[in-house]
Each structure stands twice: as structure tokens, then as C-alpha cells.
Amino acid sequence: MAVEAQEANFFTTKLDFIVNWGRKNSLWPFPYGTACCAIEFMSTETSPYDLSRIGSEYVRFTPRQSDVLAVQGTITYKQAPILKRIYEQLAEPKWVIAMGACATSGGVYDCYCTVPGIDNIIPVDVYIGGCPSRPEAFFDAMFEIQKKVSDESYMAQRKERLKEQWELLQAKTAQAKQELSEYSRAKAQELKEKAECLKNTAIRKAEFWKENP
Amino acid sequence: MATSGDNVKEPIVATPEAAKAFEEAALKALEKFGAVRSEKNPWGLTVVVDRCNLHATVLAMRDELGLDMLMDIVGIDYLGFKDYVGPRFAVEYVFKSVYEPAKRMMVKVLVEEADLKVPTISDLYGIANWQEREVYDQYGVIFEGHPDLRRILNHVEFVGHPLRKDYPAHRRQWLSTNDYLYPALEKRLESKGYRILERPEEINPSEEEYLQGSIKK
Numbered sequence: 499m500a501v502e503a504q505e506a507n508f509f510t511t512k513l514d515f516i517v518n519w520g521r522k523n524s525l526w527p528f529p530y531g532t533a534c535c536a537i538e539f540m541s542t543e544t545s546p547y548d549l550s551r552i553g554s555e556y557v558r559f560t561p562r563q564s565d566v567l568a569v570q571g572t573i574t575y576k577q578a579p580i581l582k583r584i585y586e587q588l589a590e591p592k593w594v595i596a597m598g599a600c601a602t603s604g605g606v607y608d609c610y611c612t613v614p615g616i617d618n619i620i621p622v623d624v625y626i627g628g629c630p631s632r633p634e635a636f637f638d639a640m641f642e643i644q645k646k647v648s649d650e651s652y653m654a655q656r657k658e659r660l661k662e663q664w665e666l667l668q669a670k671t672a673q674a675k676q677e678l679s680e681y682s683r684a685k686a687q688e689l690k691e692k693a694e695c696l697k698n699t700a701i702r703k704a705e706f707w708k709e710n711p
Numbered sequence: 712m713a714t715s716g717d718n719v720k721e722p723i724v725a726t727p728e729a730a731k732a733f734e735e736a737a738l739k740a741l742e743k744f745g746a747v748r749s750e751k752n753p754w755g756l757t758v759v760v761d762r763c764n765l766h767a768t769v770l771a772m773r774d775e776l777g778l779d780m781l782m783d784i785v786g787i788d789y790l791g792f793k794d795y796v797g798p799r800f801a802v803e804y805v806f807k808s809v810y811e812p813a814k815r816m817m818v819k820v821l822v823e824e825a826d827l828k829v830p831t832i833s834d835l836y837g838i839a840n841w842q843e844r845e846v847y848d849q850y851g852v853i854f855e856g857h858p859d860l861r862r863i864l865n866h867v868e869f870v871g872h873p874l875r876k877d878y879p880a881h882r883r884q885w886l887s888t889n890d891y892l893y894p895a896l897e898k899r900l901e902s903k904g905y906r907i908l909e910r911p912e913e914i915n916p917s918e919e920e921y922l923q924g925s926i927k928k
Binding site: 608609 | 864865866878881882885886887888
């Protein structure tokens with residue numbers, strides 16, 4: 499993987515293809531079910547609809563093992579920090595589906611307690627309408643995410659990520675250098691003052707003993 | 712196969728006669744507490760009592776009248792109510808009997824906004840604990856003597872009481888962090904005989920943070 503991807507060549511395009519093929523056929527959903535859309539998601543998993551046809555049969559109930567956060571249902575203000583935390587715990591790469599009217603826009607709950615759409619909290623890739631959404635709509639969203647995945651470039655992402663990390667590292671190094679120079683300057687000043695003070699004391703002592711032998 | 716007719720009980724039905732008899736008996740039994748029948752409820756029995764007699768009234772209803780189930784506690788805000796004269800707030804208690812369907816009634820307490828306090832009945836009915844917390848959360852009615860009066864539905868950083876008529880229905884309030892439940896959990900475990908041996912470093916219980924939004928001091 500130590501290849502610098504300056505421009506697309508045979509190796510990088512084939513690697514992108516393989517990585518994307520692997521990713522898009524094993525999208526493991528994390529169901530954040532708070533309302534009736536979660537029931538529709540359950541029927542999406544059963545054999546009449548069979549989500550495992552596109553490789554998503556593993557529903558992981560921990561954010562650390564899943565790729566797709568499927569938010570199914572109403573999100574209240576009391577729950578918003580929890581959803582945000584779970585999104586932050588998802589490992590990269592991650593995608594988000596807002597399923598149903600409530601997750602998309604708050605739905606009929608236009609009041610003091612409901613978040614008007616989860617895109618106030620976290621970025622969303624695909625929105626599905628419906629109250630609740632049909633299992634076919636969930637399939638459609640998964641196909642959209644598959645399309646999105648197959649357009650991505652692993653090498654380009656890696657390049658961006660490395661660039662980001664390099665910039666961060668540079669910024670941190672510069673900051674550390676700055677701090678060090680400030681600290682050393684302050685220390686030098688302090689030492690200089692101390693030396694001056696000692697010198698003055700010595701001179702005063704010498705004068706004293708000269709006057710009072 | 713023969714079934715013995717002795718074990719089959721007649722279904723108990725709430726007949727109008729039984730309901731009327733119960734209403735008369737209830738009004739007679741609660742007369743000494745100053746309970747007055749409310750004419751605003753034509754479908755059932757609602758009595759209005761003064762709040763200083765509430766606890767004794769509910770105790771008599773539970774023990775003498777056999778109303779052993781508290782179904783709901785409801786807060787009412789009469790602000791802007793058409794042709795209404797009287798105190799702004801009311802708290803209404805809905806009771807029924809589990810085994811005798813004819814026995815059901817409601818008790819209403821009227822409270823002024825300036826002195827929004829009602830005695831608790833959570834020592835008589837266990838369910839009243841959470842229902843009174845809900846009424847406190849949504850209307851700001853303070854239940855005197857409640858063991859743990861804090862918000863139950865809204866989050867701890869919520870300001871105001873959303874079901875009051877003067878609360879703007881669309882005023883949304885963000886919560887900065889999720890509820891901090893470790894102190895309550897540890898207290899509960901300790902009350903069951905467990906002992907906290909060690910806790911993770913990031914957990915540093917602060918009673919002030921946890922009780923923000925609560926009136927418990």
C-alpha cells in the first residue's frame with residue numbers, strides 16, 4: 499500500500515474496484531429503531547424480502563462493527579446526544595440512512611420535543627419517505643448507498659486522509675516549536691535576570707566589605 | 712367432557728343502577744371532607760375538594776370505597792379557557808376499582824398559579840410517584856412530600872413547563888449531553904447490598920450536575 503497515487507493507473511483503479519466491490523456487498527446495518535419504521539426494517543430482513551441478497555444480512559447491534567447507520571423513527575431532543583455519540587462511534591467508512599418521515603423531517607411531531615430531521619445532528623446520505631417506509635424503499639436506499647460506494651475511490655480517500663494527517667502533524671509540530679521557543683526565551687530572560695541580581699549582590703557585598711574592613 | 716358450573720363466574724357488568732348507587736354512596740362518604748360534585752362532568756362522577764383535604768379524601772376512597780387503582784393524574788391549565796372563572800391550574804385524579812367496574816370516579820383539586828402546591832399521594836398509591844413527576848414536568852405543579860420530584864419526560868436542561876398554555880409550542884431546547892445516570896445507578900446498587908469497588912477514571916459523580924433541573928436539594 500506504499501504506492502503514491504498521483505494519478506489513476508491500472509493498479510489504483512483495480513484496487514478501487516476490489517475495495518468497493520467488497521464494501522458494497524457487505525454493508526452491515528446498525529438499526530437505530532425508535533418507532534414503527536424499525537418494524538418495517540425487521541420485515542426487510544425476513545425471507546420474503548431478504549436483505550441478505552445484497553450482503554446485508556448481519557444486523558450488528560454495536561456501532562463498532564457496522565457500516566450503515568439506519569435511523570428508523572422519531573428522534574427526540576432527549577435522545578439527540580445519544581444518536582450523535584453512536585454516529586461518532588461508527589468506524590469509517592460509514593453511511594447514514596434517514597428512514598421514514600420522522601427521521602427525515604420530524605414528521606407529524608411538529609412540537610417542542612422532536613428534532614425536525616436528524617440532519618440537524620449528523621450528516622445523512624440517503625433519505626426515505628413514507629410513514630412508515632415500505633421494505634422496498636429500504637432496499638432502494640441500500641441500492642443508492644451501493645451506487646455511492648462504487649463511485650468512491652479508496653486511493654483518493656487514502657491520499658486525502660494522509661494529507662490531512664500530514665497537515666495536522668505539521669501544524670502540531672509548528673505549535674510545539676513555537677511553544678518551545680517561547681519557553682526557552684522566557685527561561686533565558688529569567689536566567690539573565692537572576693545573573694544580574696547575583697552580580698548586583700556580589701558588587702554590593704564587595705563594596706560593603708571594602709567600606710567596613 | 713362435563714364442566715362444573717360452580718367454577719364459572721358470572722361476568723361483572725357495570726349496570727347504570729350500580730353506578731348510580733356508587734355515586735350516592737361516594738358523595739355521602741366524602742361529604743365530611745367538603746367534596747362537592749362538579750356539574751361540568753355529565754358522564755361520570757367528579758368531585759372537587761380543597762387541597763388540604765386531598766390526602767384524607769384519597770385515603771377514604773381507597774380504604775372505604777374500594778377504589779384500589781389510580782389510573783392517571785392529569786394537570787389542567789385553564790389559561791384562555793372560554794367562560795372560565797377560577798384558579799388557573801387544576802390537578803385531576805382518575806380512580807377505579809379493579810374488580811367492580813361500576814366504581815369509578817375522579818377527584819379534582821384547583822390551585823392558584825401563585826401558590827402551585829398540592830400534597831402528594833405517592834404514599835398511598837405507588838404509581839402516583841411517576842405520575843406526579845410527569846405533572847410536575849409538564850405543568851410545574853409542586854407535590855409536597857414527594858420523595859424524588861424531578862423531570863421524567865423532558866431532559867434535565869429543559870427550561871419551563873411545555874404543556875402550559877403560555878409555553879410556545881415550537882420553542883425547541885437542545886440537550887448538550889446525554890443524561891448522567893451513574894450516581895443513580897450506584898445508589899440503587901448500594902441499596903440492594905452491592906458495593907462499589909472501583910469505577911472508571913472518567914466517571915466522577917457530581918451531585919449538582921445530576922440534579923440540574925430538579926427541585927430536590
